[in-house]
Amino acid sequence: MERTGIHELSAAYALDALDPNERGEFEEHLAECEECRDTVGGFRETAAALAYESEMPAPPAHLRRRILEDAKRERSNIVPLRPRWALPAAAAVAAVAACAAIGLGIWAASLHNRLGSRPEAIDLEGARGSLILTKSGDGTLVLDSLAAAPTGKTYEAWVIEAGMPRRAGLFSGGGRIAFVLTRKVPDGAIVAVTLEDAAGVDAPTSKPLFHTSAA
Amino acid sequence: MTVLALKAPPQGGRTAMGRDLAHLSDEALVALVARADAEALAELYDRFGHVAYGLALRVIRDPALAEDAVQEAFLAVWRSAGRFVAERAKASTWILTLVHRRAVDVVRREQPRRTEPLEAAPQPSGNLTEDEAWLRLQRTRVQEALRRLPDQQREAIELAYYGGFTQSELADRLGEPLGTIKSRMFSGLARLRELLAEPDHEEERWNEPEFTS
Numbered sequence: 001m002e003r004t005g006i007h008e009l010s011a012a013y014a015l016d017a018l019d020p021n022e023r024g025e026f027e028e029h030l031a032e033c034e035e036c037r038d039t040v041g042g043f044r045e046t047a048a049a050l051a052y053e054s055e056m057p058a059p060p061a062h063l064r065r066r067i068l069e070d071a072k073r074e075r076s077n078i079v080p081l082r083p084r085w086a087l088p089a090a091a092a093v094a095a096v097a098a099c100a101a102i103g104l105g106i107w108a109a110s111l112h113n114r115l116g117s118r119p120e121a122i123d124l125e126g127a128r129g130s131l132i133l134t135k136s137g138d139g140t141l142v143l144d145s146l147a148a149a150p151t152g153k154t155y156e157a158w159v160i161e162a163g164m165p166r167r168a169g170l171f172s173g174g175g176r177i178a179f180v181l182t183r184k185v186p187d188g189a190i191v192a193v194t195l196e197d198a199a200g201v202d203a204p205t206s207k208p209l210f211h212t213s214a215a
Numbered sequence: 216m217t218v219l220a221l222k223a224p225p226q227g228g229r230t231a232m233g234r235d236l237a238h239l240s241d242e243a244l245v246a247l248v249a250r251a252d253a254e255a256l257a258e259l260y261d262r263f264g265h266v267a268y269g270l271a272l273r274v275i276r277d278p279a280l281a282e283d284a285v286q287e288a289f290l291a292v293w294r295s296a297g298r299f300v301a302e303r304a305k306a307s308t309w310i311l312t313l314v315h316r317r318a319v320d321v322v323r324r325e326q327p328r329r330t331e332p333l334e335a336a337p338q339p340s341g342n343l344t345e346d347e348a349w350l351r352l353q354r355t356r357v358q359e360a361l362r363r364l365p366d367q368q369r370e371a372i373e374l375a376y377y378g379g380f381t382q383s384e385l386a387d388r389l390g391e392p393l394g395t396i397k398s399r400m401f402s403g404l405a406r407l408r409e410l411l412a413e414p415d416h417e418e419e420r421w422n423e424p425e426f427t428s
Contacts, residue, residue, distance in 0.1 A: 008401045011405075014404065017376075017382045042408055047311075051269070052350065053361065054266075054269040055269060059264050059285065060278075066282075067260060070290055071253055074293065134247075
């Protein structure tokens with residue numbers, strides 16, 4: 001199929017109006033065509049808006065219960081996010097959105113109530129962003145924008161407890177970042193990031209570029 | 216400019232299990248669901264279950280099958296929330312896309328049902344809840360945008376999205392070449408996107424900052 005033809009399919013795709021073969025073919029094309037991915041993204045949003053045009057009888061109450069029961073039954077099958085997973089830019093959008101909430105202050109109170117709420121987000125000092133922390137101590141650094149590390153260098157995260165920094169993973173920067181720390185963040189610890197030689201180091205060699213405000 | 220339907224409906228502190236998740240963005244909730252947080256899934260359901268069910272019922276026209284489609288979609292959210300981050304979509308778009316995809320799959324399996332008319336749902340009367348009022352507002356807005364589309368484009372989009380027809384089925388049904396149907400869907404969706412992005416006075420009412428300190 002010629003290119004303009006397949007490009008046009010982004011609308012039918014967003015409306016779920018392709019048959020399985022066409023869908024598969026278009027998805028192959030999507031994997032290679034940035035322009036179509038953008039178009040589909042916008043069209044999906046528009047198509048989703050159409051959902052609100054429907055009649056809106058409330059779903060039966062048992063549906064919520066059924067879904068949650070099934071989900072909990074499946075819980076053991078859920079694979080948690082892999083550690084050391086630096087998400088690509090588009091991937092970070094979710095976390096960045098969480099971050100936007102934080103910046104406006106709703107989480108201020110949670111700093112004083114760390115054990116009682118989860119996840120919390122702790123502002124960073126030295127960079128625009130946050131550490132999102134679950135009650136169990138899994139931390140994700142979220143930054144709106146972080147320059148790519150220079151050639152031969154890497155960003156290295158640290159969990160600092162009682163003055164002792166421990167390695168928490170390497171990441172390279174370049175745009176929006178949502179980096180899952182490889183180490184748990186205990187209560188009261190600080191998370192900091194330094195710029196290090198590409199292989200990473202066992203102890204920070206410089207002052208942190210940014211770090212969490214004391215939690 | 217955000218398409219207004221993608222904003223989270225106002226929340227009335229409905230978290231059943233005691234945690235205050237109402238302040239979190241939809242995307243933050245998905246991030247929690249990716250960590251197997253069932254309360255976050257419940258909160259997402261509370262935000263989108265109503266519209267999801269309405270959509271599934273509109274497409275499928277059978278309450279039991281619509282329930283199944285919504286359930287499957289939310290379980291897909293539960294299982295694949297970790298992959299959501301790789302998608303270029305808002306959480307609401309992603310969820311409703313999952314619901315619609317399942318609804319369409321069901322209706323294509325259950326071919327004969329789709330031409331049966333759907334009984335009009337009883338409209339809530341008296342005082343609307345905040346949720347109902349919000350949904351009604353969205354509905355009015357989308358209806359208005361659809362109304363402003365050229366008839367043939369609207370027809371193609373409605374039959375595809377609500378009817379679950381494939382583009383080839385539409386071409387057959389409307390007696391038009393496939394290329395014409397594709398163009399109508401493309402132009403129509405592009406125009407609809409513009410129309411929904413237009414601000415209007417009602418928008419302002421719902422455009423309050425979600426998070427205030």
